[in-house]
Amino acid sequence: MHEQATIRDLVATVLHVAEENDAKRVVRIKVKLGALSHFTPEHFEEHWVDAAAGTIAEGCKIEAELSEDLTDANAQGVVLEDIEIALD
Amino acid sequence: MTDETRTIKTDYLARVEGEGGMLIRLKGNEIEEVKLNIFEPPRFFEAFLRGRYFTEAPDITARICGICPVAYQTAAINSMESICGVTVEPQIKALRRLLYCGEWIESHALHIYMLHAPDFLGYPSAIEIAKDAPEVVETALRLKKIGNHIMTVVGGREIHPINVKVGGFYKAPSKAELEAMVPDLEWALETSLETVKWANTLDFPDFEMDYEFAALDAAGVYPIEGGERFVSNRGLDIPIDEFYEHVVEEHVKHANALQGHLKERGSFLVGPLARYALWYDLLSDEARGAAEGVGLPKVVKNPFKSILVRSVELVEACVEALRLIREYEQPAESSIEVKPKAGAACGASEAPRGTLCHRYEIDDEGIILDATITPPTAQNQPQIEADLRGFVGQFMDLSNEELTLRCEQAIRNYDPCISCATHFLTLEIERG
Numbered sequence: 001m002h003e004q005a006t007i008r009d010l011v012a013t014v015l016h017v018a019e020e021n022d023a024k025r026v027v028r029i030k031v032k033l034g035a036l037s038h039f040t041p042e043h044f045e046e047h048w049v050d051a052a053a054g055t056i057a058e059g060c061k062i063e064a065e066l067s068e069d070l071t072d073a074n075a076q077g078v079v080l081e082d083i084e085i086a087l088d
Numbered sequence: 089m090t091d092e093t094r095t096i097k098t099d100y101l102a103r104v105e106g107e108g109g110m111l112i113r114l115k116g117n118e119i120e121e122v123k124l125n126i127f128e129p130p131r132f133f134e135a136f137l138r139g140r141y142f143t144e145a146p147d148i149t150a151r152i153c154g155i156c157p158v159a160y161q162t163a164a165i166n167s168m169e170s171i172c173g174v175t176v177e178p179q180i181k182a183l184r185r186l187l188y189c190g191e192w193i194e195s196h197a198l199h200i201y202m203l204h205a206p207d208f209l210g211y212p213s214a215i216e217i218a219k220d221a222p223e224v225v226e227t228a229l230r231l232k233k234i235g236n237h238i239m240t241v242v243g244g245r246e247i248h249p250i251n252v253k254v255g256g257f258y259k260a261p262s263k264a265e266l267e268a269m270v271p272d273l274e275w276a277l278e279t280s281l282e283t284v285k286w287a288n289t290l291d292f293p294d295f296e297m298d299y300e301f302a303a304l305d306a307a308g309v310y311p312i313e314g315g316e317r318f319v320s321n322r323g324l325d326i327p328i329d330e331f332y333e334h335v336v337e338e339h340v341k342h343a344n345a346l347q348g349h350l351k352e353r354g355s356f357l358v359g360p361l362a363r364y365a366l367w368y369d370l371l372s373d374e375a376r377g378a379a380e381g382v383g384l385p386k387v388v389k390n391p392f393k394s395i396l397v398r399s400v401e402l403v404e405a406c407v408e409a410l411r412l413i414r415e416y417e418q419p420a421e422s423s424i425e426v427k428p429k430a431g432a433a434c435g436a437s438e439a440p441r442g443t444l445c446h447r448y449e450i451d452d453e454g455i456i457l458d459a460t461i462t463p464p465t466a467q468n469q470p471q472i473e474a475d476l477r478g479f480v481g482q483f484m485d486l487s488n489e490e491l492t493l494r495c496e497q498a499i500r501n502y503d504p505c506i507s508c509a510t511h512f513l514t515l516e517i518e519r520g
Contacts (some may be wrong), residue, residue: 081097
């Protein structure tokens with residue numbers, strides 16, 4: 001039930017990193033969805049598309065991997081592993 | 089254009105940013121717009137209830153909140169018993185009030201000390217208070233535990249109690265079980281009297297609003313576990329069954345939570361300030377004495393002083409719990425049989441943060457056909473925006489950071505369901 005808030009934070013972070021690196025647009029993001037994050041890759045993408053609309057991250061490719069490790073320290077969260085940006 | 093791209097390693101753990109946002113649009117010294125956006129996604133409880141058996145409503149709705157499950161259970165039970173035309177024995181009513189006192193104690197202690205006090209004391213959260221003043225947090229936790237223990241003894245467990253049912257309780261506690269709580273409750277009473285004095289030492293912004301206060305009328309007692317009428321200081325006086333003829337809920341574009349307002353006049357306020365203003369004379373001698381002791385007037389219009397009024401209600405809940413235990417006689421039967429009857433009715437109770445109204449329609453087999461739940465935060469949301477509008481107008485010279493902190497504090501005055509997120513507010517200020 002906290003998906004929207006999590007995604008908002010993630011979009012804000014992606015845009016912040018992109019801006020710091022003078023990106024023209026975000027090409028791809030790679031995220032690891034914790035086993036207890038309540039996200040599936042499809043569910044994540046649905047929220048992402050909605051939250052990123054109208055930003056330079058709109059339409060970027062999403063690589064979302066769902067972890068099955070319940071004991072991982074980040075099992076309840078979503079880790080943004082890397083971002084690919086276009087500079088021109 | 090080239091295809092130059094770069095991959096940046098981040099390994100950033102996304103966190104829950106918060107479920108509230110606020111937009112303030114200023115033009116010179118004029119406020120053009122104030123919007124409080126609660127974007128906690130809808131939870132569809134009213135839809136879950138349709139098709140379920142009427143006796144399931146208390147257990148299903150309890151899951152709406154881990155802090156005030158008894159409020160939801162009780163409102164559902166009041167509604168179902170009204171539809172089915174049954175009245176429970178006085179001892180069962182007394183047990184419900186005692187259970188509810190437990191919830192008021194745990195919820196008020198949590199809000200006063202752990203959620204609201206950090207704002208006044210300049211700490212980000214109670215964890216930081218614990219480093220400098222561990223006794224404050226220990227007091228809060230012990231008070232909360234005493235409230236939770238009442239919920240365990242009467243309700244079967246402290247969160248989402250399982251011992252309550254339409255018609256009474258599955259099992260009534262013995263007098264000895266209740267009396268075993270008296271020493272702790274006597275400590276809680278003394279501590280809540282001290283809490284009122286302590287809360288009075290806090291620094292309150294000089295700010296007042298002219299509220300329409302609304303609360304249940306419980307026919308001669310301070311409203312807690314129910315009331316047949318819903319009344320206000322501006323002439324509203326209606327049977328609870330007419331709640332939805334006067335209170336309308338609107339879905340505004342900027343928030344997921346529905347906003348309630350009075351058809352006749354617009355925003356109104358429910359909760360401790362309203363109960364206190366309307367029913368001051370029904371408070372116990374101890375609670376009134378505590379209020380008088382710190383010079384608290386009979387009507388408090390400064391919303392920041394809600395922490396003081398909440399402390400007075402903490403005293404009231406302890407006094408009531410002790411009285412109910414003293415007068416308790418274990419009933420011969422812990423519940424009465426309730427047969428379903430087709431019909432519809434509203435039922436309400438006074439959740440720690442304000443009036444909570446449920447309305448159900450069931451068929452003659454006891455199947456729920458329709459359900460509507462209006463929590464206090466939904467009723468208060470337009471008033472929160474009105475407070476913020478007034479407050480920002482008075483304090484617009486503050487820096488954005490300071491204004492954000494003050495606005496969070498102003499929102500927490502209402503103990504809204506979103507207040508447990510310490511920094512829940514994303515403030516956007518447009519200065520034109």
